[in-house]
Amino acid sequence: xxxxxxxxxxxxxxxYTLELARLLSSKFKVTLLSFDELEGGGEERxxxxxxxxxxxxxxxxxxLLTYLRNRGEVSKVLGDFDLVHExxxxxxxxxxxxxxxxxxxxxxxxxxxxxxxxLSFPENLGSFPVTLQHYLTDSRSFGRARYVVDVxxxxxxxxxxxxxxxxxxxxxxxxxxxxxxxxxxLDMPRKNLRTLLEASKYLERRVELHLVGRGGGRAAxxxxxxSRRGGVxxxxxxxxxxLLSLMREVxxxxxxxxxxxLGYVGLEAYSVGLPVVASDIPSFRAxxxxxxxxxxxxxxxxxxxxxxxxCERLEVLGRRSRDFAGRINEVALRRFAEVYSRVLGTA
Numbered sequence: 001x002x003x004x005x006x007x008x009x010x011x012x013x014x015x016y017t018l019e020l021a022r023l024l025s026s027k028f029k030v031t032l033l034s035f036d037e038l039e040g041g042g043e044e045r046x047x048x049x050x051x052x053x054x055x056x057x058x059x060x061x062x063x064l065l066t067y068l069r070n071r072g073e074v075s076k077v078l079g080d081f082d083l084v085h086e087x088x089x090x091x092x093x094x095x096x097x098x099x100x101x102x103x104x105x106x107x108x109x110x111x112x113x114x115x116x117x118x119l120s121f122p123e124n125l126g127s128f129p130v131t132l133q134h135y136l137t138d139s140r141s142f143g144r145a146r147y148v149v150d151v152x153x154x155x156x157x158x159x160x161x162x163x164x165x166x167x168x169x170x171x172x173x174x175x176x177x178x179x180x181x182x183x184x185x186l187d188m189p190r191k192n193l194r195t196l197l198e199a200s201k202y203l204e205r206r207v208e209l210h211l212v213g214r215g216g217g218r219a220a221x222x223x224x225x226x227s228r229r230g231g232v233x234x235x236x237x238x239x240x241x242x243l244l245s246l247m248r249e250v251x252x253x254x255x256x257x258x259x260x261x262l263g264y265v266g267l268e269a270y271s272v273g274l275p276v277v278a279s280d281i282p283s284f285r286a287x288x289x290x291x292x293x294x295x296x297x298x299x300x301x302x303x304x305x306x307x308x309x310x311c312e313r314l315e316v317l318g319r320r321s322r323d324f325a326g327r328i329n330e331v332a333l334r335r336f337a338e339v340y341s342r343v344l345g346t347a
Contacts, residue, residue: 001340002081004033004074004092005053009060011184012264013103015240016151016161017087019267021048023162023333024085028340033077033091051077061126064133067091083340089141097343100145103261105153105282108135114259118190120215146343152261152283159335160328161267161287168273168322169248173311176206178250180274182243182265186215192256192279198299204307210250212238240268247274251314252306255279255288258296262287270325275317277305290320 003024006017021032025047032050035058053073058066067090075094078084086092086100093100104111108131115127142148150158183191193211200207209232238246243265247253253269255278266276266288278284279296292308294301309317 001028001083001085002031002033002051002078002092002095003048003085003087004078005086005088006032006034006036006038007088008036010088012262013088015264015268016262019162019164020085020087022046022164023329024048024336027333027337031081033074053077061130062133063130064136067137083343085336085340086141086145090137093137093141093144095144098141098145099147099149099339099343100141101149101151102138102142102157103152105261106259108132108138114190118188118259120185120188147339149339152286154282154286158286159339160332161262161264162329162332163264163267163271163325165322165326165329166244166271169318171311171315171318174251176208177252177306177309178208178210179306180210180212180247180250180253180269181256182253183213184237186211186213188215190258190260192258192296195256195279195296195299195302196254199302199306202300202303207306208233210235210246212236212243212246244268244272247272250274252277252309254302254306255284256294256296256302257281257284260284266291267325270321273318273322275309275314275321277302277309290317290324292317 003017003021006014008014021030024030030048032048034050034052035055037052038050055066055070057069074091078092078095083097083099084092084095086098089100092098106114112128112131115131116124119127148157151161181193181196183193186193211232212235214237235246247269252275253266255263255266255276257263257279258281260281260283262283266278269276276288276291278288278291278293280293281296284291284293292305294305
């Protein structure tokens with residue numbers, strides 16, 4: 001089976017692809033098609049093979065043209081495999097036996113509207129043109145696939161996203177609640193850092209906010225005025241392993257997004273037993289079953305939830321989250337085995 005494709009620039013989709021490769025390799029002969037060199041080397045230690053295809057040209061603003069310019073090179077690889085599992089449409093769409101992935105829970109038109117107000121400038125200027133290209137590439141994959149997997153909405157085709165379990169964090173009792181917020185762009189409106197910052201005005205306890213990602217000028221300006229509520233530690237961008245280490249040092253991850261296709265950083269928190277508090281949106285309801293939720297535009301409710309996280313509650317949530325991650329790995333592996341059997345006609 002070929003898993004296609006890992007693209008480091010695709011952020012959460014890239015993390016999902018790597019985790020899926022690890023999970024599937026425990027039961028299947030898996031080869032990962034990658035557009036980037038994987039960190040660490042030593043493919044045999046991962047349990048799956050890697051074929052690296054260096055794209056001749058790529059652009060986030062022109063995904064359709066990127067595909068058309070590189071389609072021929074990728075298609076040469078697809079024919080050598082019995083089945084192609086595509087996590088990044090449309091890179092596997094030339095396969096005769098294709099399993100593909102649907103990201104998101106809204107129409108492409110609504111997604112374009114969300115991107116117009118939810119992305120930072122100047123990226124938001126391309127919302128409609130870029131989303132139109134995604135509509136065309138998704139339509140190609142969905143039309144040719146024998147099975148379409150949902151990862152961000154509960155449906156009969158929903159398969160929970162897997163995550164590798166890692167050594168659990170230890171739990172301590174500190175009067176200051178250490179809160180983690182992660183985004184590749186801290187000022188991206190749909191990531192909704194603003195609600196978390198506003199919630200600090202209503203908290204009864206002292207909070208230390210840890211920001212991971214680029215940007216964050218708005219947060220720094222806000223904290224200059226509200227510093228009596230706690231401090232802010234700006235970590236900048238962190239590689240994945242460093243982020244996982246930080247997760248063992250903080251108390252809770254907050255995901256206040258107004259729209260998210262998955263929010264994979266929340267599953268990474270689950271993997272180490274870090275409690276997650278998330279906004280009440282469809283993708284988070286589908287994935288984060290051991291997570292207190294709040295309306296994404298309601299900072300008072302978020303403050304109430306955070307104030308209720310005493311030492312005992314944090315430990316209980318953390319242990320339940322990690323146990324849940326272990327269970328969804330088993331469910332995902334079983335469901336994919338059923339899907340592949342059906343697609344290959346052996347059921």
